[in-house]
Amino acid sequence: AQSVTQPDIHITVSEGASLELRCNYSYGATPYLFWYVQSPGQGLQLLLKYFSGDTLVQGIKGFEAEFKRSQSSFNLRKPSVHWSDAAEYFCAVCSGGYQKVTFGTGTKLQVIP
């Protein structure tokens, strides 16, 4: 069965600092991996995705993520965080067959001035 682990429940960073959110997955084959963001009172929005090929993928809002098969990880990064990035971030894995998506428990990001 596919699963996703986000070890950090809550992270606080200063505005302008770099950010890395961790994600580990468990899946038998090559997974489809995603990062979503949820602002308060809103639904989730897709930030970026990895299907195959280049292991460093770029997304919206200046985010990127790197797929590392040897570590079963798909960490999200941003070089300089803005106050508007404060939100909850979800890593997700998809089986690809019937599009069943499994989400992690989320990491809540707080940005301080």
Next chain:
Amino acid sequence: DAGVIQSPRHEVTEMGQEVTLRCKPISGHNSLFWYRQTMMRGLELLIYFNNNVPIDDSGMPEDRFSAKMPNASFSTLKIQPSEPRDSAVYFCASSLAPGEAFFGQGTRLTVV
């Protein structure tokens, strides 16, 4: 496109009443998902449809929950009878490509 449209945005009902949540997916999308989000359990997949056919309903908590998708542009999630523990935000999402789900703004359900 207006995106995924859910109604109502907020619902307050008394325990034992029937609740129906509605969803209009993005036109052309062939998969539709119902999720429930709570502080305690996070984001749970309840059921998903592919081409209007229920594919996996293993996440539906119990027989009080049912979902239908009579056509490609409409789906409902019904809870009957409702209980206080059903209080949560319910999201509908649709997709065309694997994993690339577009979420509605959710229905916040409160059962008192």
